[in-house]
Amino acid sequence: MATKLEITQQVRKFIIDNIFGGSDNADLKDDTSLIATRVMDSIVALKLVTHLETTFGIEFEAHDVSQENLDSINRISEFVLSKMK
Amino acid sequence: MLGAVFAATCVTTLGLVTGGFILATTLSLFLVLNLKIKFSFKIVFAVLIFAGLIVLRNRWFFAPRAIIAVPYLGSLLAFRTISFLYHDKQQFRHNSVPLKLSYFLMLPNLVFLLFPIVDFRTYVESYYRTPSIQLYRKGIYRLSVGVLLLLAHRILYYYFSVDPNDVSTVPQLLHFVAISYLLIIQVVGIFITCTGWLTLFGFDLPTVFENFFFATGFSNLWRRINHYWRDFIIKVFYFPLFFRIRKIGHYKAMIVAGLTAFFFSWMLHSLQLYWITGNFSLSANDGIYWMTMGVFITADGIYQFRKGPGADQRSVLVNTITQGLKITGILVFSAFLWTFWNSDSVETWWYVVHKVSSSGFGSLLEGILLIAAAAVVISAIKYYFKSDPFRKSPSERTPILLLMTASFALLLCFRWYTQTLPATHPLAVIEENITTTKVNEIDREQVDLGYYDQLVDVGGIGRNGTQFRLFGDVNWAAASGATRATGDVLMRVFIPGAKVNHHGTNYEINSLGIRDQEYSPFPDSATRRWVFLGSSYVLGAGVEKHESFEYQIEKYLNDSLKPSSSGSVEILNYGMGGYMLLQQVALCRGKAFESSPDAVFYFCHPGEADYVISNIARLVSYGVSFREFPFLDSIVAKAEVKQSQSRPEMKSRLQKFKYQIVEWGYSEIVKSCKAHQAEPVWVFLPTTTDSDTEEEYRNLSAMALRCGFKSMSLAGVFDGYRKAEIQVGEPDTHANAFGNKLIAVRFVRELRRLAVML
Numbered sequence: 001m002a003t004k005l006e007i008t009q010q011v012r013k014f015i016i017d018n019i020f021g022g023s024d025n026a027d028l029k030d031d032t033s034l035i036a037t038r039v040m041d042s043i044v045a046l047k048l049v050t051h052l053e054t055t056f057g058i059e060f061e062a063h064d065v066s067q068e069n070l071d072s073i074n075r076i077s078e079f080v081l082s083k084m085k
Numbered sequence: 086m087l088g089a090v091f092a093a094t095c096v097t098t099l100g101l102v103t104g105g106f107i108l109a110t111t112l113s114l115f116l117v118l119n120l121k122i123k124f125s126f127k128i129v130f131a132v133l134i135f136a137g138l139i140v141l142r143n144r145w146f147f148a149p150r151a152i153i154a155v156p157y158l159g160s161l162l163a164f165r166t167i168s169f170l171y172h173d174k175q176q177f178r179h180n181s182v183p184l185k186l187s188y189f190l191m192l193p194n195l196v197f198l199l200f201p202i203v204d205f206r207t208y209v210e211s212y213y214r215t216p217s218i219q220l221y222r223k224g225i226y227r228l229s230v231g232v233l234l235l236l237a238h239r240i241l242y243y244y245f246s247v248d249p250n251d252v253s254t255v256p257q258l259l260h261f262v263a264i265s266y267l268l269i270i271q272v273v274g275i276f277i278t279c280t281g282w283l284t285l286f287g288f289d290l291p292t293v294f295e296n297f298f299f300a301t302g303f304s305n306l307w308r309r310i311n312h313y314w315r316d317f318i319i320k321v322f323y324f325p326l327f328f329r330i331r332k333i334g335h336y337k338a339m340i341v342a343g344l345t346a347f348f349f350s351w352m353l354h355s356l357q358l359y360w361i362t363g364n365f366s367l368s369a370n371d372g373i374y375w376m377t378m379g380v381f382i383t384a385d386g387i388y389q390f391r392k393g394p395g396a397d398q399r400s401v402l403v404n405t406i407t408q409g410l411k412i413t414g415i416l417v418f419s420a421f422l423w424t425f426w427n428s429d430s431v432e433t434w435w436y437v438v439h440k441v442s443s444s445g446f447g448s449l450l451e452g453i454l455l456i457a458a459a460a461v462v463i464s465a466i467k468y469y470f471k472s473d474p475f476r477k478s479p480s481e482r483t484p485i486l487l488l489m490t491a492s493f494a495l496l497l498c499f500r501w502y503t504q505t506l507p508a509t510h511p512l513a514v515i516e517e518n519i520t521t522t523k524v525n526e527i528d529r530e531q532v533d534l535g536y537y538d539q540l541v542d543v544g545g546i547g548r549n550g551t552q553f554r555l556f557g558d559v560n561w562a563a564a565s566g567a568t569r570a571t572g573d574v575l576m577r578v579f580i581p582g583a584k585v586n587h588h589g590t591n592y593e594i595n596s597l598g599i600r601d602q603e604y605s606p607f608p609d610s611a612t613r614r615w616v617f618l619g620s621s622y623v624l625g626a627g628v629e630k631h632e633s634f635e636y637q638i639e640k641y642l643n644d645s646l647k648p649s650s651s652g653s654v655e656i657l658n659y660g661m662g663g664y665m666l667l668q669q670v671a672l673c674r675g676k677a678f679e680s681s682p683d684a685v686f687y688f689c690h691p692g693e694a695d696y697v698i699s700n701i702a703r704l705v706s707y708g709v710s711f712r713e714f715p716f717l718d719s720i721v722a723k724a725e726v727k728q729s730q731s732r733p734e735m736k737s738r739l740q741k742f743k744y745q746i747v748e749w750g751y752s753e754i755v756k757s758c759k760a761h762q763a764e765p766v767w768v769f770l771p772t773t774t775d776s777d778t779e780e781e782y783r784n785l786s787a788m789a790l791r792c793g794f795k796s797m798s799l800a801g802v803f804d805g806y807r808k809a810e811i812q813v814g815e816p817d818t819h820a821n822a823f824g825n826k827l828i829a830v831r832f833v834r835e836l837r838r839l840a841v842m843l
Contacts, residue, residue: 035291036291038308041304041308042308042315042323042324042386043304043389043390046327046390047390050335061328062324062328062329063175065324065328066320067207068206
């Protein structure tokens with residue numbers, strides 16, 4: 001089973017590749033709010049969900065796609081971890 | 086505290102009965118939604134509550150004080166109930182009952198009936214989650230932005246609006262479309278103001294809008310425009326449906342979910358307006374607008390989803406130009422779609438666009454150059470203001486807050502200064518225009534006619550009048566049963582004996598079917614009987630009977646007669662909201678002479694000719710026949726006006742005949758008067774919003790005299806007075822009691838000059 005660190009790195013890579021065109025952004029911390037900063041929108045959320053489901057073999061439900069679970073890299077990692085358990 | 090303040094405000098402003106009804110309904114719903122009962126029971130109860138509100142809203146059960154509460158309840162409860170139930174289903178619980186209750190009792194919602202859909206969980210979890218000082222700065226910033234946007238809207242609306250009837254070239258069309266789209270800042274201002282108030286109460290709510298004028302694509306536009314609505318639709322409709330059907334394939338699921346979400350967007354938007362206007366309208370404009378948005382946004386969403394990751398290899402210059410072109414394209418598309426959505430009908434919009442299509446290649450080229458120039462400006466702005474999601478928000482930047490504060494200080498100084506100026510000073514006029522809710526010249530005719538209809542036809546209002554209802558008019562929809570439809574040119578007449586209260590004013594209709602005291606069927610030999618014909622000004626709309634100028638004139642004349650003779654004057658008030666020249670002609674063919682008047686005073690307002698053709702267009706659109714008016718029938722035939730046409734097109738076709746119609750109308754009234762041995766008198770009465778009426782008075786007066794009227798002018802009757810001194814109150818621009826007194830005093834003076842006396 002993947003560790004939290006591995007999950008965090010995967011999520012960070014995904015965001016950097018899909019939103020910042022591959023260039024890391026020093027302001028993107030693990031606890032930076034992705035929704036308040038409008039980094040995460042519904043399309044990005046769907047892409048992320050698809051990526052996480054494929055990568056970690058988990059399944060999201062509709063209500064899982066929410067601010068509570070996807071608002072920061074930390075929260076995403078914790079949620080994926082909880083899904084894997 | 087928010088809930089307590091709400092309750093107190095509700096009862097003190099709306100009254101014990103209406104306010105109490107709002108509180109009782111809300112508390113009942115809140116109680117049931119929070120009980121530990123089956124989820125389905127909660128849904129059933131909520132449905133019953135809203136079914137009851139629909140019954141009241143449609144007046145299937147008549148309870149005037151409760152009916153007043155319905156727009157508020159619809160706005161307060163409809164979407165919030167859905168949001169609350171959604172989170173309840175997800176097992177979200179919060180301990181604080183007062184906080185949860187305050188979700189349904191948002192104070193700003195009492196003022197702004199069109200309110201952002203605040204998510205329940207976001208609301209309760211945002212309460213003081215940020216340090217207070219940051220919150221208050223954010224709240225003040227939002228309030229400032231909201232108010233400034235509302236002021237900007239007023240300036241745009243009042244000084245820069247374009248009449249679609251005047252559009253005939255591509256640049257004019259672009260101007261019309263651009264201004265129409267920019268007027269969206271009214272809704273933006275309202276929503277930002279609402280969230281600003283809530284932020285000051287401690288709720289760190291997200292932003293509502295995000296510079297949607299600079300959207301680079303359809304998904305981007307959907308992302309930036311009204312976050313609250315979008316998040317609600319995605320959460321409640323899009324994601325649940327997508328995840329349920331994604332087995333059919335991601336892209337198919339996105340298409341189905343996307344189009345379904347926009348279908349529900351359409352339905353819910355109509356429902357939102359239903360609570361406010363009373364009309365559940367599913368017009369072609371609405372459907373086409375929402376589904377067009379749905380198609381483009383869904384398609385772009387799929388494209389964005391499929392787009393792989395990777396760095397943008399283009400140079401900064403190419404990237405900036407590309408972005409500029411995209412933004413311009415989206416802006417032009419959105420603006421056109423917006424004006425389409427806000428048109429009275431598909432036919433009206435098509436009529437305007439079609440007119441432009443024959444304007445020639447030169448006009449088209451000018452239009453293209455204008456759009457290209459806009460693209461250059463937008464590219465430059467985009468280059469200079471690069472987007473950075475991690476940049477500090479404006480409310481956290483002290484210089485911006487200082488700038489806001491300075492702007493408000495300047496505005497306050499400007500307002501204070503203009504109060505010291507005469508009412509006619511240009512600066513005073515500007516200050517009055519931007520600080521009071523009123524319509525511009527283009528909308529005034531339509532809203533006036535629509536407003537008049539409120540007295541006689543309780544129900545919904547047209548899109549043009551919606552802006553007033555956004556601010557929660559307290560007593561609207563209280564009038565009922567005052568009129569009946571006639572199916573002919575008169576449209577509606579008062580029901581004898583009816584008693585109503587409309588916008589806080591009492592209207593009692595006598596046995597003759599007019600708003601007046603009772604009179605004997607025929608006057609005695611010592612009594613002079615006059616008839617006043619006119620619209621809502623003559624009716625005395627917005628004032629009590631004894632405050633109307635007709636009543637005051639009658640009283641004054643009788644008081645001045647008492648010492649010297651036993652004669653008297655009786656004035657029968659045939660004024661009726663929405664009645665124009667044509668209706669007065671119809672009255673003169675019957676009802677107006679039933680009581681044997683000695684003189685008929687016809688009150689004419691500036692803009693008479695344009696009002697007449699608008700009135701005719703309206704009647705044609707209702708399918709009213711002009712068989713009893715062969716001249717009018719022939720004009721309508723000559724102008725090739727048809728019921729299937731849009732009103733702007735009908736008016737455009739009737740334009741060249743308007744003065745002929747007015748002259749015919751005047752001749753008809755004079756003919757009827759002479760046939761009944763009554764003296765016809767034409768009275769020019771400006772409204773409180775008219776100015777510079779001299780030339781129009783001269784033209785219309787000359788026409789009236791030619792037709793056989795005696796002529797009387799009340800021009801300038803309101804000169805030197807501020808609108809607030811002479812009008813009933815925003816947005817009702819009818820003359821108030823003082824304004825009516827001015828009319829009465831001036832009328833008597835002019836009467837002496839006219840020597841139409843006893």
